[in-house]
Amino acid sequence: MVHRPLRHNNLHYKPGPEDGKTEMTIEEFTKFLFTFDANNDGAISREELREALKNSGNWFAKWKANRRMKYADTNGDGVIDKDEIPKLAEFAERELNIRIVSY
16 A cells, blocks of 8 residues: 655655654644644644545545544544644554654
8 A cells, every 4th residue: 555645734744664654743743733723723623634634645534534533532522632632643643554753
């Protein structure tokens, strides 16, 4: 399976050398995700998450956004805030071909 690099708004992340997973730090993941915060409220809604998924080439973005929201929205307010990003990153590592690294 060939994976394309994540890109959005001048952010570009390359696949890792050994398995093609896109490598990024939690800070880079957060920055990438919040480029989709269309209303600038400091949280990612289900629709904004769907746009991020569509942009990264994921099929069934609406269905996947619903699953990720249920997993990562730990306080149940319907959005992903900065405190919930690590939970979303954990899910992204398993499902989105992303590897969170520390440099």
